[in-house]
Amino acid sequence: MDSHQQEWQAELDYLGKKLCHPNVLNLIGYCREDYHRLVVYEFTRQGSLEDQLFRRGSYLGTLTWDQRINIITGAAKGLAYLHSSEANVIYCGFKSSSILMDSNYNAKLYKFGPAKDAPQDGKSHVSTEVICSDGYTAPEYIATGHLTTRSDMYSFGVVLLETMTGRHCLDMNRPQHEQILTKFAKPYLKSKEGILRIMDPRINGN
Template sequence: MGSCCSVRIRAHHSPHRDGASPRFVSVDGRDISSRRSSFSSVPLTPRNEGDILESTNVKSFTFNDLRIATRNFRPDSVLGEGGFGCVFKGWIDEHTFKAAKPGTGIVIAVKRLNQEGFQGHREWLTEINYLGQLYHPNLVKLIGYCFEDEHRLLVYEFMPRGSLENHLFRRASHFQPLSWSVRMKVALDAARGLAYLHSPAAKVIYRDFKSSNILLDSNYNAKLSDFGLAKDGPMDGKSHVSTRVMGTYGYAAPEYMATGHLTSRSDVYSFGVVLLEMITGRRVLDKNRPHGEQNLIEWARPYLASKRRVLRVMDARIEGQYTPGGALRATTLAVKCLAIEPKQRPTMNEVVKALEQLQETGTVKIEEARKHHRTRAQDSGRKAAAYPRPSASPIAA
């Protein structure tokens, strides 16, 4: 099997040299033990492992089924890798869900957990808990799982165009720069996913919103993935959830990192970071850039504070695809989401409305942008490498 070794780092280490933002987490045994409020339309969160696995509406696969479906987890089936383990491409029959020959049936993505410690198992179980109960067009679909002996795997719908991170930051020939209108469409899809999670129907704080966790289907519809760090929102009139800090460098809200107080506005801050990444085409943290430009937010703030200078932060690869007014509205929204004071940030419903208005006044329609991308992009099924890496390793905060 391919190289799937996890890399452990300390919380105070700098980001990886390639500019990717490593995850930092700390053990929180209560992540999956709280209950939802009584008016929620989602079933109460089960308290133990058995209840979680029995209460979900997803299929339980045998390890042998997934081994055959992925051609014995062959290296050329690897879609991505990270601290959690490797993600493999596979095929199953659409009716029986049994392993199918490559190129037939349903294409799936199989995430295989590294057999290292209890933290990974908790995240695996948390993901089943949430994605086994939550359904929305902008959340990735969990098809099933495997829990057999020491084997723990998750089976998802296959997202042919991989992660937003890959399209924004990789320079390979098969990753064409996303157009302005598609970026704003992806932002809207992701915002709708977060708004659903924050709604009374779910009452969930995502806690790990970042560009690598936004996956794209063949039509550039965006869906949120990787719910291993998700947590029930505050209940009984409380303003926040107190928890040990978990998330990813650069994306986590400053007040959460400082106090461990988690709210839905923490997700809003993370959304602002990703929106700024889409606007600028820059990673939130990138050690490969010159001194003074390595932290995206610090570099961009002086430009974002001036209407006359704001266009200087725009990704040069999409020059001419947006109006100055559209660029200003998008950057203004990002600034609001990145407000230091959480109460000054908009709700995700307000973010959705702002992005909808931005699309209505845009100069390029989404369908036209889709057609443009379909014409020049290669067949998504040919490039397994387009899929994102799974989560990075658990590390001590």
């Protein structure tokens, strides 16, 4: 079984058997025939958070501050559920493209291919080959290969910054000191005035 088949199977295993929460995408069904694989999810009218923040198009409006708060709060609830004893999952793929939204901008987490069962029996981490999602991956995980729920929390922080600033976590089209969002934003996060300076200007001060 190649890596794509493994991720497809993991997606089915988690969504089909284990996970049930308002902020986790609902699996409707799937089909596999030879090398052809199909997964059917509930309809998410508003697309992904990445689409709404960065892929501007005529059918997309600017997310209001209230909508952003609703989305990021829902995503946080979904992540908290995954980390709970009920689900016991390290998501391992938290990023703006893995947050879909229904017609009311309620967040739905999906893409569970990279997910891992959280450590048990007193173990502190899961050791894996490092899977990098550029800009979202916790530095400690890259350095050690030790995966914990805190790895997901780092990724959540990056998505929170993207939602606040309207900037992608990595943007090579910006000046060099602004290309990596976490490094650019860190000095501004020490005060309310600093935070306001890096907020997405499309919110128009709201």
